[in-house]
Amino acid sequence: MGSKSAILFFTAIGLCFVIACSKDEIIPFDKPEKELRPDLPETPFTYGTDTFPSYFNAPPLTFMNSIQNPITSNGATLGRVLFYDKKLSVNNTISCGSCHLQSRGFSDPRRFSSGFEGGQTTRNSMAIVNTRFSYRFFWDQRATYLEEQVLMPIQNHIEMGTNLPDLPAKLQAVDYYPDLFEEAFGTPEITVDKISIALSMFVHSLTTYRSRYDEGKQNGFVGYSTIEMDGKTLFMSGTINCNHCHTTENFYDSQALNNGLDSIYADNGRGVITGDSADMGQFKVPSLRNIEVTAPYMHDGRFATLEEVVEHYNSGIKQHPNLDDRLTTTGMTGGPPKHYFLTAYQKASVVAFLKTFTDQTMLHDVRFSDPFK
Ligand code: HEC
Ligand code: HEC
Numbered sequence: 001m002g003s004k005s006a007i008l009f010f011t012a013i014g015l016c017f018v019i020a021c022s023k024d025e026i027i028p029f030d031k032p033e034k035e036l037r038p039d040l041p042e043t044p045f046t047y048g049t050d051t052f053p054s055y056f057n058a059p060p061l062t063f064m065n066s067i068q069n070p071i072t073s074n075g076a077t078l079g080r081v082l083f084y085d086k087k088l089s090v091n092n093t094i095s096c097g098s099c100h101l102q103s104r105g106f107s108d109p110r111r112f113s114s115g116f117e118g119g120q121t122t123r124n125s126m127a128i129v130n131t132r133f134s135y136r137f138f139w140d141q142r143a144t145y146l147e148e149q150v151l152m153p154i155q156n157h158i159e160m161g162t163n164l165p166d167l168p169a170k171l172q173a174v175d176y177y178p179d180l181f182e183e184a185f186g187t188p189e190i191t192v193d194k195i196s197i198a199l200s201m202f203v204h205s206l207t208t209y210r211s212r213y214d215e216g217k218q219n220g221f222v223g224y225s226t227i228e229m230d231g232k233t234l235f236m237s238g239t240i241n242c243n244h245c246h247t248t249e250n251f252y253d254s255q256a257l258n259n260g261l262d263s264i265y266a267d268n269g270r271g272v273i274t275g276d277s278a279d280m281g282q283f284k285v286p287s288l289r290n291i292e293v294t295a296p297y298m299h300d301g302r303f304a305t306l307e308e309v310v311e312h313y314n315s316g317i318k319q320h321p322n323l324d325d326r327l328t329t330t331g332m333t334g335g336p337p338k339h340y341f342l343t344a345y346q347k348a349s350v351v352a353f354l355k356t357f358t359d360q361t362m363l364h365d366v367r368f369s370d371p372f373k
Pocket of ligand 1 (some may be wrong): 083088094095096097098099100113114115116121122123124125126127128129131134136137138139140149150151153154158159160199203284
């Protein structure tokens, strides 16, 4: 074989290889092989009537994000279809539900999620939990209202890559949308505002208040084992302070705080948004509801298990100028980090207690499931 024909020969083999691989791996872009249609019930499911037990009814939980858009069943039904529809991404490959899985409390088991072109998100996908009480959204709290938040992933250049002004016309041409918009809003015209409102209604309807912890709140915790009770006592105690930041019956905080993950942060969270040195290394205090199923943990998904999280608070807190005063020995922001010296049993008890926040009803509620399956 002469050198020229050898080159040709190997190029040909190389090409076959590339073609063979890409046939298997490339997800069809503009034209999905078969048009998927949502499978919806004759009579729409009921949304917006779930009422939180009365113990949720204390400030700051009386705060309601987007109170101006009360949930309707037809609105949330449309929102459910939009949430799970890959057509919201520019190449029809990714839906909100690709990174927010119901079985995982609407988070992603991957440390970072893959977007529409296979690019990785720079943070761990957040669980979606009782958003009505959320003061702001995202790890850095950059979105104030849910209506504004839900449009951001659609346009994000890693996540869904859509040019927002193009989306209404694209959806208008999909046969099932005009009817769904008409049922939700009285007219079949699709607008960005309607997309945002319907998605928000669905996301707001993803509520959790039926965990074993909630049963316990109502029956004096008779169903709790000894280790779960001990974990509850410790969690609520001044000793380890968990509920001083993961506050209320929603176990969250409206403020972004620093919980001592690093001395030098690769991602400065809230500080990147405000540019204020006092905000560097501060992140949203997420709700701990459904925490058992939302691994990995923290804004960068650095911890794979709850045991690792508890060990972080027990012995791993790092010094940082903005380290929260509840985690320093002097009680001053930025002071030397506390170490708790918990026993193996105490650590296990906190984990056991955290696992009682899992709400199987929410994780299996058909109203929240993917209608394209
Ligand atoms: C490619 C993966 C991906 C897709 C697609 C995606 N998200 Fe997310 N989502 C994330 C990540 C990652 C974060 C955290 C980002 C950050 O804090 O900067 C997040 C955060 C959120 C939050 C904030 C939760 C809180 O408590 O602050 C909500 C709500 C949310 N997403 C809803 C949606 C909706 C609605 C869609 C579809 C329109 C969507 N997401 C699409 C990955 C994704
Ligand atoms: C000073 C306030 C503060 C205290 C005290 C605190 N946390 Fe946190 N917690 C945070 C913040 C802030 C984050 C998010 C940090 C990040 O991702 O950078 C967080 C994140 C978490 C997460 C991960 C959540 C997720 O969705 O990834 C868990 C689990 C958790 N904390 C449990 C606990 C437990 C258990 C205790 C008690 C031992 C505790 N926290 C004490 C502020 C606090």
